[in-house]
Amino acid sequence: MVLPYRRFGRTNIHMPVLSLGGMRFQKSWKQLEINNISKEEQNKVIKILDLADLYGLNHIETARHYGTSEMQLGSAFKNMDMSSKIIQTKIPPNKDINKFQDELKISFQTLGIKKIDLLAIHGINTFELLQQAIRDGGCVDALRKWQKDNLIGHIGFSTHGSLSLIQKAISSNKFDFVNLHWYFINQTNIKAIKLAEKFDLGVFIISPTDKGGHLHTPSEKIYKLCKPLHPIVFNDLFCLSNNSVHTLSVGVAKESDFDYHLEAISLLHKSNDLVASVENKLNKELIKVIGVDWYQNWDKNLPTWKNTPGEINLPVLLWLSNLLEAWDLENFTKARYQLLGNGGHWFPGNNANSLDVSVTENDLYKSLNNHINPKKVIKKIRYLKRKFGKEEQTRLSIT
Secondary structure (H helix, E strand, O other): OOOOEEOHHHOEEEEEOEEOOOOOOOOOOOOOOHHHHOOHHHHHHHHHHHHHHHHHEEEOOOOOOOOOOOHHHHHHOOOOOOOOOOOEEOOOOOOOHHHHHHHHHHHHHHHHOOEEEEEEEOOOOOOHHHHHOOOOOOHHHHHHHHOOOEEEEEEEEEEOOOOHHHHHHHOOOOEEEEEEEOOOEEEEHHHHHHHHOOOOEEEEEOOOOOOOOOOOOOOOOHHHHHHHOOOOHHHHHHHHHOOOOOOOEEEEEOOOHHHHHHHHHOOOOHHHHHHHHHHHHHHHHHHHHHHHHHHHHHHOOOHHHHOHHHHHOOHHHHHHHHHHHHHOOHHHHHHHHHOOOOOHEEEEEEEEHHEEEEOOOOHHHHHHOOOOOOHHHEEEEHHHHHHHHOOOOOOOOOO
């Protein structure tokens, strides 16, 4: 199968619109030795790579801290034709440039390749981490030397950060591409995508299926609302209908995980009509359930998590509340709720567990004095606490 290609910004790479994400098919999130990988476990990776090759996903994306991902890929690469492969890995920034470059050397060793086509500085989620990357003598400058020696093709960044942070990183003009979140249920970063187009950056969408609402296990309600499309197919088409988006990550854990994404590509030629129809149904249901006034104003005049008692992340919690009420995205809402307070700079701020404990209702009222309906805000986050507040969840990777 030949996938459509798009020019990946100023890298000028012909990028397939689907990319193979390497964070779901590895054996472990821990760093293991190759002799701890069974033949069966390694064959799983090889079969997925073979299918990716068959389907035209020649861009393979991984990261230094995706457990055994780099090592297992490197082992598989030894017996593969790499001439058409586009390899991307990601290294977290570090104020100590020697440590940063040590991590890069390990990636080269584990991947077993002579050149990394796309090297992303991983997790630029705070302004401090951005500064580590772009300062004089920082991570980008260090990578330029590797680039000059033809060991690295292009330099980009991945981020879970705020819109303002992403815009500052793009505007620094230090990067050739960006890995970011943007999909139907979370369109906040559209301004960043438009800015990336202005600076001619390649745009790679991170985890559209999982972070796009656990669409691999959709609620019955969103499944019905997306018909005649599967929610994964709809979301892929939604993302790719924006020509400033160049490729989507396909996080494959098993061979059949390719199927809905390939179905989306087969429908890409009529995406505008298909997307508009489903989008209209989803938005109509959202407004019906949460009300026009809330739909138009819920996110206005909310304090940032840093300026909220208990560092409660009200914008995220109310967004999750809307997803739960309108489309029954319970599993996704639960997972994200429980990650708040445990996600570090990847998913900052806290959930509502401190409400009525160390944070009083009156404390929150004071921080919500400019919001359209403070009472409703508190009612909604109290409901989330009651429903999901007994457990915690942690990120799979510490970096």
